[in-house]
Amino acid sequence: MTLKLARRFAGMVPILLGITLVAFAVVRAAPGDALALQGEAALRGGGATVAQMREYRRLMGLDDPFLLGYARWLGQLIRGDLGHSFRDGRPVLVLLSEALPVTLLLALPSLFLGYLLAVPIGIVSGARPGGFLDRTLSRIVFLLYSLPIQWVALMLVVAAAGRGLPIYGLRSEGNRSLGDLLLHLVLPIACLTYGSLAVVSRYLRSSMVEAMGQDYVRTARAKGLSESAVVLKHALPNSLLSLITLFGLTLPALTSGAVIVERIFGLPGMGKLTFDAVLGRDVPVLMGAITLAGALTLIGILVSDLLYAAADPRISLRGRRP
Amino acid sequence: MKGGVWSRFSRRRRNLFGLGLALALAAQALFADFIAGDRPILLHKAGKLYLFPDGLRVGPGDWALWPLFRHGPYTIPPLAALRGPLPQPPSADHPLGTDNAGRDTLARLLHGARASLGVGIAAAAVQVSLGLALGVLAGFLRGWVDFAITRVAEVLLSFPLLLLLLVVQGVLERTTLLSTMAVIALTRWADTSRLVRAEALRVREMPYVEASRALGSSRLRTLLRHVLPNCLSPALVAATFGVGSAILLESALSFLGFGAPEPTASWGLLMADGFQDVLDPNARLLVLLPGLAIFLAVSAFNLIGEGLRDALDPRAQGAVAPSAFMTSDQKRAL
Numbered sequence: 001m002t003l004k005l006a007r008r009f010a011g012m013v014p015i016l017l018g019i020t021l022v023a024f025a026v027v028r029a030a031p032g033d034a035l036a037l038q039g040e041a042a043l044r045g046g047g048a049t050v051a052q053m054r055e056y057r058r059l060m061g062l063d064d065p066f067l068l069g070y071a072r073w074l075g076q077l078i079r080g081d082l083g084h085s086f087r088d089g090r091p092v093l094v095l096l097s098e099a100l101p102v103t104l105l106l107a108l109p110s111l112f113l114g115y116l117l118a119v120p121i122g123i124v125s126g127a128r129p130g131g132f133l134d135r136t137l138s139r140i141v142f143l144l145y146s147l148p149i150q151w152v153a154l155m156l157v158v159a160a161a162g163r164g165l166p167i168y169g170l171r172s173e174g175n176r177s178l179g180d181l182l183l184h185l186v187l188p189i190a191c192l193t194y195g196s197l198a199v200v201s202r203y204l205r206s207s208m209v210e211a212m213g214q215d216y217v218r219t220a221r222a223k224g225l226s227e228s229a230v231v232l233k234h235a236l237p238n239s240l241l242s243l244i245t246l247f248g249l250t251l252p253a254l255t256s257g258a259v260i261v262e263r264i265f266g267l268p269g270m271g272k273l274t275f276d277a278v279l280g281r282d283v284p285v286l287m288g289a290i291t292l293a294g295a296l297t298l299i300g301i302l303v304s305d306l307l308y309a310a311a312d313p314r315i316s317l318r319g320r321r322p
Numbered sequence: 323m324k325g326g327v328w329s330r331f332s333r334r335r336r337n338l339f340g341l342g343l344a345l346a347l348a349a350q351a352l353f354a355d356f357i358a359g360d361r362p363i364l365l366h367k368a369g370k371l372y373l374f375p376d377g378l379r380v381g382p383g384d385w386a387l388w389p390l391f392r393h394g395p396y397t398i399p400p401l402a403a404l405r406g407p408l409p410q411p412p413s414a415d416h417p418l419g420t421d422n423a424g425r426d427t428l429a430r431l432l433h434g435a436r437a438s439l440g441v442g443i444a445a446a447a448v449q450v451s452l453g454l455a456l457g458v459l460a461g462f463l464r465g466w467v468d469f470a471i472t473r474v475a476e477v478l479l480s481f482p483l484l485l486l487l488l489v490v491q492g493v494l495e496r497t498t499l500l501s502t503m504a505v506i507a508l509t510r511w512a513d514t515s516r517l518v519r520a521e522a523l524r525v526r527e528m529p530y531v532e533a534s535r536a537l538g539s540s541r542l543r544t545l546l547r548h549v550l551p552n553c554l555s556p557a558l559v560a561a562t563f564g565v566g567s568a569i570l571l572e573s574a575l576s577f578l579g580f581g582a583p584e585p586t587a588s589w590g591l592l593m594a595d596g597f598q599d600v601l602d603p604n605a606r607l608l609v610l611l612p613g614l615a616i617f618l619a620v621s622a623f624n625l626i627g628e629g630l631r632d633a634l635d636p637r638a639q640g641a642v643a644p645s646a647f648m649t650s651d652q653k654r655a656l
Contacts, residue, residue: 151613
């Protein structure tokens with residue numbers, strides 16, 4: 001298992017390198033003298049001093065040719081030095097480690113809830129495709145699918161305003177209780193849940209439909225099993241496997257959705273950190289944030305691969321691609 | 323073949339409904355200037371005829387043909403003309419109210435279809451052309467070309483989409499509709515290229531490709547005459563779903579302030595305006611309506627996409643093909 005894990009991990013190194021290259025290139029390849037511009041903006045914002053800027057340019061390898069600069073920046077990255085924020089001079093690593101838990105606090109429960117609600121919907125729809133329940137549920141899910149998340153979030157804000165549910169921030173002032181925190185998370189999590197719910201239930205439905213057409217389901221029916229036993233014991237387990245793969249892909253999608261949800265609900269997570277960094281042209285934070293976001297996806301894929309291998313004895317990690 | 327696809331597509335009412343809705347929205351976007359505007363469509367002044375004249379007054383003896391609804395999407399009324407605080411609630415003059423600069427919401431909604439559909443369709447076209455070309459090359463040539471293209475696509479697909487787009491747009495000195503379209507297309511081609519590559523890998527092993535090779539066709543001819551045309555259907559489906567997801571991405575970026583620049587009429591920007599006064603009941607329509615418009619446009623293209631997918635591949639009837647899932651997953655990435 002350890003060996004497999006190591007091999008899988010090694011396969012991801014090129015992609016990880018690619019991610020850092022993109023993070024570096026995005027900032028370097030900006031049209032015009034973007035760096036001078038960013039420096040100026042940061043100075044005007046009252047954040048960085050000239051010494052800090054010079055230090056940053058050296059640290060980020062921005063005075064060097066592209067590849068040399070990239071190598072130098074990568075070296076710093078590996079040593080865990082992501083530089084300091086232009087805005088308040090705090091280490092980027094600290095900023096990221098404060099923001100990530102907030103985003104995970106949103107993403108993981110909504111992932112869990114999304115699956116919890118999607119599995120029954122997928123089973124009911126997939127067991128009898130084209131039936132009344134399937135058509136109704138499919139229509140509802142289709143509607144959820146095409147709604148912009150910022151709209152859903154704003155509608156929730158409008159609906160909840162003045163009804164006791166908090167609509168801004170992570171905590172009420174001076175209140176450190178867990179209940180208060182949970183109350184603040186209700187709306188953001190609801191927002192993120194409906195999206196993953198739509199994706200997961202559709203995916204499960206289609207793999208259920210596929211499974212119901214397989215020979216082993218016909219065999220199960222032929223030997224006289226009840227319909228519920230056929231669906232739950234034969235078709236479902238095989239369909240659930242495909243949901244594990246989906247897990248790795250939904251996590252980054254939720255990180256992305258968090259950009260909007262965190263902006264609307266004023267939550268200090270990765271999305272808000274990135275958004276504020278973009279507004280303030282806070283380059284070190286930007287580079288750190290997209291590198292971390294890319295790496296998170298890889299971790300998601302890795303975790304779902306491991307779960308898959310654990311759940312299905314036929315699959316070995318050798319030779320499988322994400 | 324063509325007829326078969328159309329007859330399978332048109333058999334379902336909802337496919338036709340989606341197509342009709344998309345066409346209606348496109349027509350509305352094209353003719354927005356005829357529907358809502360504060361310039362005359364035609365002005366006859368001093369014996370000359372002007373089309374959409376700017377800054378010309380209609381004097382006595384002139385005649386003009388006006389749009390149905392006489393408010394422009396960009397016109398900010400002079401302060402003296404304002405009655406009551408902004409944003410204004412619906413009134414006889416402004417049937418859907420105004421935004422917080424006093425601009426008419428209905429006019430901005432109608433003109434907003436241009437930005438959304440324009441960016442959506444252009445981005446989808448560019449991203450699918452790129453993805454089709456690179457995917458076919460990767461699948462047909464294999465070797466290092468395949469390796470390079472696949473790796474780049476994998477890297478692009480590892481980023482949470484909106485985060486990457488936000489950062490790229492943020493680094494640009496100023497964002498425009500064109501840059502929004504470009505960054506969406508340049509990050510989203512990877513999706514299409516993966517699907518097309520898989521199809522090309524399958525097609526290149528087909529007997530007719532072997533036959534073409536055996537007849538002595540050059541590799542280029544085999545590629546263009548036999549492999550490429552047979553990889554078109556996944557690309558076509560991806561293009562349709564791509565329009566919907568590009569519309570959602572544009573609206574999200576504009577909502578965040580890094581898409582369509584002010585004062586463009588864009589559904590995302592309208593929502594951002596509404597967000598500023600989200601607790602003001604007068605701003606509710608400003609949030610509600612653009613969202614519904616986006617919803618209509620996205621579902622129209624998703625309906626067409628699902629219909630096309632089923633019509634092009636009858637075996638996958640009703641199933642969520644990997645294509646649909648990936649696009650929708652990325653779309654959810656909003």
